Amino acid sequence: MHKTLLMAAITATLFNSNMVFAESETDSIKQQLDALKKDYEQRIQALEARQLKRDSNLKKVKVKSALTNTSRPVSTGSNTFNPAISLILDGRYARFDNGPENYELPGFALAGEAGLGEKGLSIGHSELIISANIDDKFYGKMTLALAEHEGATEVELEEAFIQALGLGNGMTVKAGRFFSAIGYLNKQHAHYWDFADAPLIYRGLFGNQLIDDGLQFTYIAPTDTFLQLGAEALSGSRHPASGRTNGIGAWTAFADIGGDIGIEHSWQLGLSHWQANEIEGRESGGHAAHGGAAETPSFTGDSKINALDLVYKWAPNGNPKNQSLKLQFEYFDRKENGTVSMLNSGPPVETTSYDGHQKGWYAQAIYQFKPQWRAGLRYDQLDSNSTGSDVAVLGEAGLDNEGHTPKRTSAMLEWLPSEFSRVRLQYNRDDSYEKTDNQLLLQYTMSLGSHGAHQF
């Protein structure tokens, strides 16, 4: 017992040596401190008085030219506008060899906004973005997109979510409508993308981008290397779920890991999974079919997507303002099981069992060679292998790959007069379907209002 007490005493002494020292000398230190404090405070006051005098002298001089240029202490608000408002203006000129109405992606049933868009002069999505910290616990954001669709202006609510800020322990919760965290590009607004159009695999699987309503939870591990885990519970009401289920129609899980290598290199690797088990009547192909009573393919069954994304960035001295390089790769794999029926066909309605497998990837490199200039290359490739009881119906639904491997090569050149404006010239050699299409796009994207974020 004595031995134990002795050990205990030693332990306590060892662990608390600083504290023992602190207590025994506290008084004398405090006295010294007080003396020092008085002395220095006088000096500091004298210095501050000097500075005030200098400032006011300067002010007197400057008052002649401008009313005032010395501000009051600023508040913590990070921008002038509360809430932050920004407007994105986007327009383009497009020239295609083939008619955009003939566009198809064999093996993928297109839906949503998938397609080439209009030829000639047109405006893209004009977006109004409003966001702010609601209080010290929540952040809110809304994005309204206005787009022209067959002669009518449509308003689309792209994003409307709140996000909890102060949960602590690396946890964040988002609720509302948001871009799903699957893949890498999907999380970003299309106007942040490095090319004027979505990668083919995004076009084929998501109709350009996966947006849904629901809840997102993320957790960041307390490690030096960035490690994020997250999951989403989604309504599943939007493509590629389009299920008419109540409650949770789709869900995702994702993991991201990333970090820096020295000062000049940084990277991120992401794995993600999307799943919808009870898809009921997902329609597609509506855009492609014209003339007569359109037979619309409708899918019922389950769908699973696995994705991998890899991003690497380089900037000399870690300073991306003057020069930088970005390499990006994404791979998606979708498996589906169920039945496909052609609506408005028959009677009897044409139906087939469906065992679908689609996959695709793209890789791109963007090189910023001068502060205001960027150039980029991208290559897309898709593949599908779907089977069913009635091959003819699969073909009609656009799910037969027709022995073709869709691919596309793109090159772009961007001029960025400032952080808020961009003019882009892009060329695609598009082999989405058998007939090669040469596409030329000239696009401007400008942002008015509050400063955007520099995402990774």
Next chain:
Amino acid sequence: MFYQGEKSVWLGVLLLSLCSNAAYAQINVFACEPEWAALTQELGGSAVKVYSATTAQQDPHHIQARPSLIAKVRRADLLVCTGAELEVGWLPLLLRRSGNGNIQPNRPGHFMAADHITLLEKPAVLDRSLGDIHAAGNPHFHFDPYRILQIAKALTTRMAKIDPANNDLYQKNGLDFSRKWSQAITQWEQQFRALRGRRIVVSHNSWVYLEQWLGLKKVATLEPKPGIPPSSTHLSKVLAELKQNPAEMILVADYQSDKSARWLAQKTALPVVGLPFSVAEKESLMQWFDRFLNQLLEAVP
């Protein structure tokens, strides 16, 4: 049984020791720029573990919310940044993604230096045609030693608030710093008197506080507007102006491209002074001031 009792007494004391020792655990500080990292390190000494998000070679306007930065913010107890919209492109995103409640705006762990001083050049008109201007005023105030003194004082108070266990240490370091820094100011003003009234050309409008302190006179700016790279037409205009109104040196931040400055130097035979825009690795604030002041003095004809 008896043996177990002994063991738990020992364990209990060990646990107690560990707990009380936790008061001496370092607080994690995320500094947006190296000058604030250096200042925090000086004020916090062994009680703080400081990470600087940028180096002196990086333009603090143009940082991306990299994964590594999110991981660092996630673990920070205190954020020390410039504020005044300097980090507007990346800091809000880091904060939102970090899942860290302690360093959100309006929390004690959120320290913006600009909130504790007055800023120069607050624009009367906010219009993007004027370039990338900051509504709150010019955020490059780390070149003014007087403002640094004010910020050091506010930061000392804030650190003591976050980590009251080390209050005495912070107060002592704060006073030490103020004393040394005040002496240094007096000395710098003596030693670098020769800089007063010197006529300079600047590349970006990042030196107003230095100009004000040292009494430098800016006669031209290479950027036509803040954040807009110099065009050849603007440069020839600057060249023409300099014929009328000559300067003595061209100032650039050493992370900036000095191409246009070199071009102008060739035409005018003016020396180009590439000043370190912030503290280098393992350098103190005072060493940095000494270094760039000497560099300026050397360029004086």
